[in-house]
Amino acid sequence: MRAKVAVGLVMMLVLFDLPVTARSRQSQSIDRRVEALLSQMTLEEKVGQVHQLFYFTQFMKPEVVEPDIRAGKIGSLLFLTDPVLINRFQKIAVENSRLKIPLLFGFDVIHGFHTIFPVPLAMASSWDPALVEQAQTIAAREARAVGIHWTFAPMVDIARDPRWGRIVEGAGEDPFLGSRMAAAHVRGFQGTDPSSPDRVLACMKHFAGYGAGNGGRDYDSAYIADAELYNVYLPPFKAAVDAGVGSAMSAYMDLNDVPATGNAFLLRDVLRKQWGFKGFVVSDAEAVGNLVTHGFAEDKSDAAYRAFTAGVDLEMSFPGNPIASAYASSLTKLIAEGRVTKAQLDEAVRRILAAKFKLGLFENPYVDESRVAAIHNNPEHRRLARVAAQRSTVLLRNDGNLLPLAKGDPKSVAVIGPLADSKRDIRGSWSFVDDINSAVTVLEGIRAKVGSSVKVEFAPGVDIARVYPSPFGIIQGPRSAPWTETQKRAEFEKAVSLARSSDVVVMVLGEHEDMSGEAASQSSIELPGRQLELLKTISGLGKPLVLVLINGRPLDISWAASNVSAILEAWHPGTEGGNAIADILYGDATPGGKLPVTWPRSAAQIPIYYAHNITQEPETKKNFTSRYWDIPSSPLYPFGYGLSYTTFSFSNLRVSKPEIKVGESTEVSVDVENTGRRAGEEVAQLYIHQRYGSASRPVRELKGFERVALAPGQKKTVRFTLGKSELTYWSGAVREWVQEPAVFDLWVGSDATASLTTTLRVVKR
Ligand code: BGC
Numbered sequence: 001m002r003a004k005v006a007v008g009l010v011m012m013l014v015l016f017d018l019p020v021t022a023r024s025r026q027s028q029s030i031d032r033r034v035e036a037l038l039s040q041m042t043l044e045e046k047v048g049q050v051h052q053l054f055y056f057t058q059f060m061k062p063e064v065v066e067p068d069i070r071a072g073k074i075g076s077l078l079f080l081t082d083p084v085l086i087n088r089f090q091k092i093a094v095e096n097s098r099l100k101i102p103l104l105f106g107f108d109v110i111h112g113f114h115t116i117f118p119v120p121l122a123m124a125s126s127w128d129p130a131l132v133e134q135a136q137t138i139a140a141r142e143a144r145a146v147g148i149h150w151t152f153a154p155m156v157d158i159a160r161d162p163r164w165g166r167i168v169e170g171a172g173e174d175p176f177l178g179s180r181m182a183a184a185h186v187r188g189f190q191g192t193d194p195s196s197p198d199r200v201l202a203c204m205k206h207f208a209g210y211g212a213g214n215g216g217r218d219y220d221s222a223y224i225a226d227a228e229l230y231n232v233y234l235p236p237f238k239a240a241v242d243a244g245v246g247s248a249m250s251a252y253m254d255l256n257d258v259p260a261t262g263n264a265f266l267l268r269d270v271l272r273k274q275w276g277f278k279g280f281v282v283s284d285a286e287a288v289g290n291l292v293t294h295g296f297a298e299d300k301s302d303a304a305y306r307a308f309t310a311g312v313d314l315e316m317s318f319p320g321n322p323i324a325s326a327y328a329s330s331l332t333k334l335i336a337e338g339r340v341t342k343a344q345l346d347e348a349v350r351r352i353l354a355a356k357f358k359l360g361l362f363e364n365p366y367v368d369e370s371r372v373a374a375i376h377n378n379p380e381h382r383r384l385a386r387v388a389a390q391r392s393t394v395l396l397r398n399d400g401n402l403l404p405l406a407k408g409d410p411k412s413v414a415v416i417g418p419l420a421d422s423k424r425d426i427r428g429s430w431s432f433v434d435d436i437n438s439a440v441t442v443l444e445g446i447r448a449k450v451g452s453s454v455k456v457e458f459a460p461g462v463d464i465a466r467v468y469p470s471p472f473g474i475i476q477g478p479r480s481a482p483w484t485e486t487q488k489r490a491e492f493e494k495a496v497s498l499a500r501s502s503d504v505v506v507m508v509l510g511e512h513e514d515m516s517g518e519a520a521s522q523s524s525i526e527l528p529g530r531q532l533e534l535l536k537t538i539s540g541l542g543k544p545l546v547l548v549l550i551n552g553r554p555l556d557i558s559w560a561a562s563n564v565s566a567i568l569e570a571w572h573p574g575t576e577g578g579n580a581i582a583d584i585l586y587g588d589a590t591p592g593g594k595l596p597v598t599w600p601r602s603a604a605q606i607p608i609y610y611a612h613n614i615t616q617e618p619e620t621k622k623n624f625t626s627r628y629w630d631i632p633s634s635p636l637y638p639f640g641y642g643l644s645y646t647t648f649s650f651s652n653l654r655v656s657k658p659e660i661k662v663g664e665s666t667e668v669s670v671d672v673e674n675t676g677r678r679a680g681e682e683v684a685q686l687y688i689h690q691r692y693g694s695a696s697r698p699v700r701e702l703k704g705f706e707r708v709a710l711a712p713g714q715k716k717t718v719r720f721t722l723g724k725s726e727l728t729y730w731s732g733a734v735r736e737w738v739q740e741p742a743v744f745d746l747w748v749g750s751d752a753t754a755s756l757t758t759t760l761r762v763v764k765r
Contacts, residue, residue: 030357049075049349051328078106081433083369086147094365102361109151110430113142114376119428122392122571124171124596127683136188141198142454145375147367150201154185160609163216165520168552172596174610176702179239186243195360204240206251218521221254230730246279261287267311282311288315289323304330313348382426389580391572395591395643396567403566404587410503412455415443419550420508428572429517445578461495464529470514500537509547516552525603526556554599590645591679599637608637610752611698640751646676656712659761665723670748674710683707684718689745694733
């Protein structure tokens, strides 16, 4: 097998960075190979290629799938991570099946595989697409090392409701930031050539509108008007397509009463016709069979018909589930009845085979088991995970410059809270196969940082738990039993007295990893359990107090925001999280992340996002009355917000051509200066507003950003281009993409409330 791997490697090197003509020759040759294979396939074998099954090592035996692999009835498996088993199944497919078509192995490599990176919402907080690309390059390398060819990522769903647990898996609320992040994830996973032995095929998901579910409830129906769909929810998907994403996953929920998995408007009109997407579409798990549950399809066969003809090429199923494998059980019959044509089936099979050829699976089907450990344990992976976690933290408050702390003084540090020493929770959801013991908690990170001369002690203080358990508990294992009432009282008291006897207190509060993610929606966004009570009690002691948040969504921290001197949002920062947080707390790294979401004061403000339209009562008006009379209408922290240990100023905002014609571009530039005494990084953000047009436009929209590193006193000029793509929008009035002559307000600054402003006039061509 090693020899095969070596031959494969040489081939990959030759193919890498091919010039365009060679590339098109390569795709022509793939087309020829696909057609040659297709012409030899039986109907049953074709149906096999559109059939994907979960395989859970924990509960399943190889014998359950092996006969079907041999018979060519399964084209793809997901959730396998053991290279030995992967090679075993692959061997049956490529050596014992009639046509020797390799299996495609998929897995949710969301934010790392062996080395866990910050959760995607955190990575978006870095506002650093290059970093995201590097992180996913490593995730791809680690996953491909065990034989995984395909990741179900990135999730590019726009999320404007923090009650929705899956907000943690995306890049937040904004289509521009979301698009830049989507493209970076795709580039990281796929590189320039997915057949390379350290790359995987990416899958943009969940197409489309999943983040807009009613009430933030997972899987709930979404009602999205066309203008909002085109301007807000679809752009990150389009960006992923433009970046060459190889596959797409259809979403679970109803979009405007048509389930996304049976939605021909999404899958045919938008994805194929409007965008020219050439990859294949996989259903989300059991989303085909569930078309019956939705009250959309009559029965399983009708579900297969509706999903397949809408444009879902491959069905993802749980073996043994009565609603599973609708394609495998119905497509042959549907073809005999003439409801599905052979040509339609060929089209789907073509796309899947093309992906297998592109991934190099026919030349290089196996994985070299002996190389896995070396690839996984490359110290460079952990180094980058630490940098990624540092760069993803967002400093929300730092009154009196409490941070950074000095390393040798204070002499005693109390590290308190249920998340302070939890290896499981520092990693975040979708961390299934990494070595949990190698994750570094905040407590461990602080201890390693300050050394033995400082006393660092820990008390959890309170325990937290979901009211209804997470379905992922089956994979992640149970959590420890809830404390008894006596334990609860004792632990609370212990934490308070530890705080009382320490010089400084670091409280690490937030959420368990399974409190966000899939099937993890929440009605309230308050700190779970008695965490706020503990925070208030300890804050009452008057000690210097730092709050570190480990969580997957914005939480209601209104009380802390005005009572706790320093607040650091770390999200679920991954394997190296504890070290990275210690780096930030002690000034070995400077926070520079920015919020990718508008942070509400409480769940009562949801939905709240910065790019809303202006009402007849603009917020800028004195005695503004449009929102609520009982709470401020502004969020707790605006989109794009985040502090540093230094300060910055923006000046000299200018537009190279203050008047342009429709279709032309102009350059916007601004000077950013580090006005403090430490080195730091600022994210310059450009927002626009179109003053009038065929439709109302948002009060502000992000249209450019750049994270800049500045030494104390250093000044740099940041330049952005504003042109057709930034100034075009989908008008609900014209029902088309338009770029209109109008006056635009521009702002550049450090968040969505930036005040430095100028204008741009766009005139008729
Ligand atoms: C999730 C997808 C995921 C799939 C496979 C589904 O429940 O919605 O995001 O990729 O499972 O694990």
